[in-house]
Structure formats: C-alpha cells, structure tokens
Amino acid sequence: MTDPVPVMELLDAWKIYGAGEATVNALAGVDLRIFAGEFVAIMGSSGSGKSTCMNLLGALDRPSKGRYRFRGVDVGDFDRDERALLRRHHLGFVFQSFNLLARTSAVDNVELPLLYQRVPRRERRQRALEMLDLVGLAERADHTPAQLSGGQQQRVAIARALVTRPAVLLADEPTGNLDSARTHEVMGLLADLNRRQGITIALVTHEPDVAGFARRALWFTDGRVARDGTPAEVLG
Amino acid sequence: MILWLTLGMALRAMVRNKLRSFLTVLGVVIGVGAVICMVHLGESAKKSVTDQIASLGQNLLMVRSGAGRGPGGARVASKAFTVEDAEAIQAQVDGIVVAPTASANTVAVNGNTNWPTNAQGVTDEFFTVRDWPVTAGRRFEQAELRGGALVCIIGATVHKELFAGEEAIGARIRLGRLSCDVIGVLASKQSMMGSDPDDTILLPLRTVQRRLAGKDDVQMIYVSATDGGTARVQAEIERLLRERRRIKDGRDDDFSVRDMREIADRVTGTTDVMTTLLGSIAAVSLLVGGIGIMNIMLVSVTERTREIGIRMAIGARGREVLLQFLLESALLSTLGGLLGIGVGLGGSYLACDKLDLPFVVVPGIVGVAFLFSAAVGILFGFMPALKASRLDPIDALRHE
Numbered sequence: 001m002t003d004p005v006p007v008m009e010l011l012d013a014w015k016i017y018g019a020g021e022a023t024v025n026a027l028a029g030v031d032l033r034i035f036a037g038e039f040v041a042i043m044g045s046s047g048s049g050k051s052t053c054m055n056l057l058g059a060l061d062r063p064s065k066g067r068y069r070f071r072g073v074d075v076g077d078f079d080r081d082e083r084a085l086l087r088r089h090h091l092g093f094v095f096q097s098f099n100l101l102a103r104t105s106a107v108d109n110v111e112l113p114l115l116y117q118r119v120p121r122r123e124r125r126q127r128a129l130e131m132l133d134l135v136g137l138a139e140r141a142d143h144t145p146a147q148l149s150g151g152q153q154q155r156v157a158i159a160r161a162l163v164t165r166p167a168v169l170l171a172d173e174p175t176g177n178l179d180s181a182r183t184h185e186v187m188g189l190l191a192d193l194n195r196r197q198g199i200t201i202a203l204v205t206h207e208p209d210v211a212g213f214a215r216r217a218l219w220f221t222d223g224r225v226a227r228d229g230t231p232a233e234v235l236g
Numbered sequence: 237m238i239l240w241l242t243l244g245m246a247l248r249a250m251v252r253n254k255l256r257s258f259l260t261v262l263g264v265v266i267g268v269g270a271v272i273c274m275v276h277l278g279e280s281a282k283k284s285v286t287d288q289i290a291s292l293g294q295n296l297l298m299v300r301s302g303a304g305r306g307p308g309g310a311r312v313a314s315k316a317f318t319v320e321d322a323e324a325i326q327a328q329v330d331g332i333v334v335a336p337t338a339s340a341n342t343v344a345v346n347g348n349t350n351w352p353t354n355a356q357g358v359t360d361e362f363f364t365v366r367d368w369p370v371t372a373g374r375r376f377e378q379a380e381l382r383g384g385a386l387v388c389i390i391g392a393t394v395h396k397e398l399f400a401g402e403e404a405i406g407a408r409i410r411l412g413r414l415s416c417d418v419i420g421v422l423a424s425k426q427s428m429m430g431s432d433p434d435d436t437i438l439l440p441l442r443t444v445q446r447r448l449a450g451k452d453d454v455q456m457i458y459v460s461a462t463d464g465g466t467a468r469v470q471a472e473i474e475r476l477l478r479e480r481r482r483i484k485d486g487r488d489d490d491f492s493v494r495d496m497r498e499i500a501d502r503v504t505g506t507t508d509v510m511t512t513l514l515g516s517i518a519a520v521s522l523l524v525g526g527i528g529i530m531n532i533m534l535v536s537v538t539e540r541t542r543e544i545g546i547r548m549a550i551g552a553r554g555r556e557v558l559l560q561f562l563l564e565s566a567l568l569s570t571l572g573g574l575l576g577i578g579v580g581l582g583g584s585y586l587a588c589d590k591l592d593l594p595f596v597v598v599p600g601i602v603g604v605a606f607l608f609s610a611a612v613g614i615l616f617g618f619m620p621a622l623k624a625s626r627l628d629p630i631d632a633l634r635h636e
C-alpha cells in the first residue's frame with residue numbers, strides 16, 4: 001500500500017441496540033480498513049449489519065464499543081456537532097431513496113452542501129453546474145426531482161454527494177430502486193468517477209451485478225466481516 | 237451569511253405554501269390588527285378631546301359660583317359674582333388675565349329671519365383669554381364697553397343663520413327689544429363636545445347686564461394664566477374668593493375654579509383606561525395567533541422530517557436546523573405582523589373617517605407591534621425548531 005493510513009478504519013466496532021434481554025448486536029466486532037481510491041462493495045444477507053456499518057462509517061452514528069478512525073483521527077467519540085462537521089467537509093452520501101429535496105431544482109439540490117460550507121453564491125452555482133455536467137445532467141439543472149427519472153435523480157444525488165469534493169462517497173443500496181438499465185447507468189458513473197477521479201467509494205448492495213463494478217467486496221454475516229476480497233472471490 | 241441563506245430557504249418554504257402560510261398567520265394578522273386599531277382609535281379620540289379643550293383657550297380656568305352640590309345632587313344656589321370680584325382677582329393674583337362674562341338667552345332677528353341664541357356680555361380681555369379672534373370688522377372700543385353701547389359681534393353660526401354668510405358688518409339686528417349694530421364676526425371655533433361655540437352673540441358686558449339680564453351678575457369669570465402654571469393661580473383664586481365670600485375654615489366652597497387641563501386629563505385618562513383594556517384583549521388574540529404558528533410549525537417539522545434528515549446527513553448541525561425553523565416562524569409572524577399593521581391602520585383610518593375623529597398615527601405602537609409579532613414567531617417557533625434540531629439523522633432519514 002502506498003498510503004499507510006486508511007481513510008476509514010473500524011477497530012473491533014460494536015453496535016448494540018436495545019437493553020437487557022432484548023439486545024441486538026447489529027455489529028459484533030467489525031475490523032475494517034478502507035484506503036484512498038478504493039471501490040468497495042459491502043454485501044451480506046438482510047439484517048447482517050451492512051447499513052449499521054455504513055452509518056458508522058458515515059459518522060451518522062457512533063459505535064457502542066470499539067474505535068472508528070477517519071484518516072487516522074479517532075472520531076468514535078465525536079459528539080453530534082463534530083460528526084456533522086465531519087460529514088459536511090469529508091463525506092458524501094447517496095441513499096437508496098435518492099433523498100433529494102422535493103420541489104427544489106436539481107442545481108439547488110446540488111448546491112445544498114456548499115451552502116452549509118458557506119461557499120459564496122457564485123462559486124456555489126458554478127461548482128454545482130460542473131458537478132451536474134460531470135454526471136451528464138447539465139441540461140436538466142432546472143428540473144425538479146418530480147421531473148426526473150429515478151436514474152437521473154440518483155445521478156443528481158451523486159452530484160450532490162460529490163460537490164464538496166469529499167474524501168469518501170458512501171452509498172447504501174444506491175441502485176435498490178432502479179431497474180437494470182438505470183442501475184448500469186449509475187454504476188457506470190460511479191466506476192468512472194472512481195477510476196478517473198480517484199474518488200473512494202463504499203457501497204452496500206444485494207446485487208452481484210452491482211458488486212461486479214467494485215474492485216473489492218466485503219461479505220457481512222451476523223454483524224461481522226466474514227469474507228474480504230475481490231468481488232469474484234467473495235461471491236464465488 | 238448563513239443567516240441570509242437560511243432566510244432565503246425560509247422564504248422559499250413560505251412561498252411554496254402560500255395559502256397555508258396565510259392561514260397560519262391569520263391569527264397574528266388579526267391580533268396585531270386589533271391592537272393597532274384599538275390604540276389608534278383611542279389616540280384619535282384623545283386627540284379630538286384635547287384639541288377641543290385647547291381650542292377653548294390656553295391655560296384656562298373657569299370660575300363660577302355655586303359649585304357645591306346639595307342633597308340630591310342639586311346645585312346649591314349661592315351668591316353670584318360681580319365685576320368687582322373679577323377686578324379683585326385681576327388685582328391680587330399675579331400673571332393672569334381675567335375676563336368676566338354675563339349671559340342671557342335671546343332671539344336675534346334680522347329682517348324676517350329669527351334665530352334663538354345666547355348673548356354673552358364680555359370685556360376686551362375675553363378675546364385674549366378665550367384665544368378667539370374677530371375675522372371681520374372690529375372688537376369693542378373702550379367707550380362702547382364703558383357706556384354699554386348697542387353694538388355686537390356675531391358668532392359664525394349666527395352669521396350663517398341670519399345673514400346666510402353674506403356681509404353683516406354695519407347691519408342692524410334686533411335682540412328682543414333692543415336693536416344693535418353688528419360691528420364684527422367671530423372666527424369659527426371647533427365644536428365642543430356636541431355644543432356649538434359659534435352659536436353666540438357678543439355684546440359689551442354692561443349692555444347685557446343692564447339691558448338684557450337686568451342685574452349686575454357675572455355668571456362666569458374666565459382666567460388665563462399667562463405664565464403657564466395653572467395650579468398656583470387656581471389655589472390663589474380659591475383663597476381670595478373664600479376670603480371675599482367669608483367662607484369659614486372647614487366649610488365647602490360655594491364656587492368652583494375649574495382647570496380645563498384637569499378636565500382634559502380626566503377625559504384622556506378614561507380614554508387611556510379604555511385603550512389599555514381593549515388593547516390587552518387584542519393582545520390575547522395575538523397570543524392565540526402565536527399558538528397557531530406553533531401548531532403549524534410542529535406539523536411542518538413532522539412533515540419535513542426527511543428533509544431535516546437529509547440536511548443533517550449533508551452536514552447541517554442542530555443549531556443550523558434550529559435557526560432555519562426559527563427564522564421560518566419568525567418570518568411568518570413578522571409578515572403577519574406587517575399585514576396586521578396595514579389592516580389595523582387602514583381600519584382605524586376608516587373608523588376615524590366615519591366617526592369624524594382626527595386620525596393620528598402612533599409610530600411607537602406600530603414599532604412595538606412589529607417587534608412583538610417577530611417575538612411571537614421566535615417564542616412560539618422555538619419549541620418546534622428545537623424538536624427539529626434534536627432529531628436523530630438516521631431516524632429522520634428513515635421517516636416516511
């Protein structure tokens with residue numbers, strides 16, 4: 001490895017829900033390192049803890065036990081506001097259900113993260129338009145989500161996640177709501193961004209096809225990483 | 237900068253739901269409108285009363301005999317004043333101008349037009365004390381005053397009724413059995429609580445006493461305090477008159493010295509109480525309006541949980557979400573306040589027009605209402621905004 005410090009590193013991370021008899025170990029000691037420039041697919045059966053793991057990596061949540069290091073900095077104990085700032089400046093999210101602001105144009109949606117970064121208006125608009133151009137939606141900048149197809153909406157969401165030039169793009173089942181043609185459209189874009197721009201991507205998926213776009217895959221079983229390797233190895 | 241951006245977001249959210257925004261702030265509109273309307277009507281009424289009283293004359297005291305009220309509320313008859321009393325007051329109290337008057341009811345006749353009116357016998361000081369100029373013709377000459385000449389100055393109403401507003405100077409009118417020459421016309425005065433001060437004819441005091449009333453009584457002595465302070469003058473006149481009328485210590489006065497400003501204060505005091513009362517009722521409706529805003533903001537937070545989740549995932553901190561919702565409700569209520577101010581001012585203007593009151597704008601209360609409506613939004617928006625800011629981003633994102 002050229003870069004010895006992983007972008008994201010989970011060390012014996014646990015996530016325990018509930019109390020007493022009814023506790024659920026959503027994560028039961030996950031050890032995981034993702035390095036800059038990687039494209040990792042996270043797979044596993046339903047309830048195996050994939051989303052929980054993504055929430056930790058995305059600093060939306062904190063581990064019950066264990067460490068989370070982001071670029072070597074221990075962020076496991078960050079409070080709400082510190083985690084918000086971490087997300088603001090270093091992380092980009094793509095969700096299964098797109099999660100664009102309704103009745104808000106594509107370009108305004110893409111601008112939103114820059115707004116919280118207090119980027120001046122003109123620069124905001126310019127960078128948002130550049131991002132939309134990158135995902136191939138330059139001429140749809142003024143369309144609202146209702147006027148876009150699912151694949152287009154997800155591309156807008158990717159543009160929004162990447163407009164702040166984050167260290168990592170995290171995606172929880174980004175193609176879960178798309179048909180196979182749209183899935184290829186979106187995954188092609190992500191693979192391209194990873195290859196050409198070196199953007200680090202971690203995505204959760206159920207589909208072997210989708211995992212095939214990644215260069216590394218993790219298989220979760222009962223809140224642990226059971227297998228780690230190339231998609232072919234892990235799925236094999 | 238974030239404030240402006242958030243304000244922009246808040247504005248957009250409001251414009252998106254125009255009808256709902258309007259209905260939300262209706263309570264505030266009505267509340268502020270009612271407060272503004274009440275206060276302005278109160279102030280206008282007050283202004284009208286003070287204007288009327290000021291038009292009587294500056295720093296005016298009115299001295300009359302028979303002030304005490306006997307059993308049953310009847311005026312106790314007492315010895316009338318004479319010109320000597322007036323002269324004594326003028327001589328012994330500093331800084332005043334005294335104008336004794338006598339009056340008698342009469343019917344004025346010009347040709348074949350009759351007009352029942354009030355004849356007032358006055359001295360030259362009357363015009364100064366009552367601050368009442370002659371618009372045409374002239375005042376009485378010293379010789380006319382001394383000799384009780386048959387000359388008169390007519391009020392504006394009499395001028396209108398007897399001469400249809402045409403030239404009256406030099407005409408001869410009859411008052412009962414007397415005929416007198418019209419030498420002047422009085423300026424028109426503002427009507428005083430329903431009575432018309434212009435419906436009068438002025439004659440020399442002596443003329444009224446001798447020829448119309450048939451006695452030397454002086455019904456009313458007007459006193460103007462030339463240096464402004466009426467309290468001292470009032471006290472000194474009271475002391476002097478008690479002495480002259482030999483009223484023993486401990487006995488009530490059998491005359492009255494009334495300060496017009498005091499009467500004005502009493503009337504405006506009543507108006508103030510009414511204004512405060514109505515204003516506080518209106519303030520309650522503002523409170524109700526605030527609760528309406530809180531209700532809608534709570535609904536809005538629930539409806540927009542997913543949006544809040546997205547914003548948090550993107551990096552919004554709790555305080556930024558709080559600010560956004562707080563600004564939204566403050567903006568709503570402030571706009572409601574502005575609308576209410578417009579409605580209130582418009583309403584009170586129309587009402588003043590109808591009631592024939594002078595319309596006054598009270599900038600202070602307009603400012604207070606504006607700030608208050610903004611405060612209502614912040615106060616009642618705080619709880620919903622706090623709720624929004626404390627949402628868990630994961631839960632919020634999952635919200636349907």
Ligand SMILES: Nc1ncnc2c1ncn2[C@@H]1O[C@H](COP(=O)(O)OP(=O)(O)OP(=O)(O)O)[C@@H](O)[C@H]1O
Binds near residue numbers: 025045046047049052
């Ligand atoms: N907030 C929560 N409270 C209680 N239990 C939870 C909570 N969130 C997740 N869990 C539990 O943790 C386990 C892991 O959930 P997670 O959502 O991470 O699964 P997943 O791998 O993403 O599944 P899927 O493929 O269906 O999305 C599940 O058993 C789930 O019931």
Ligand SMILES: [Mg+2]
Binds near residue numbers: 050051052
């Ligand atoms: Mg999941």
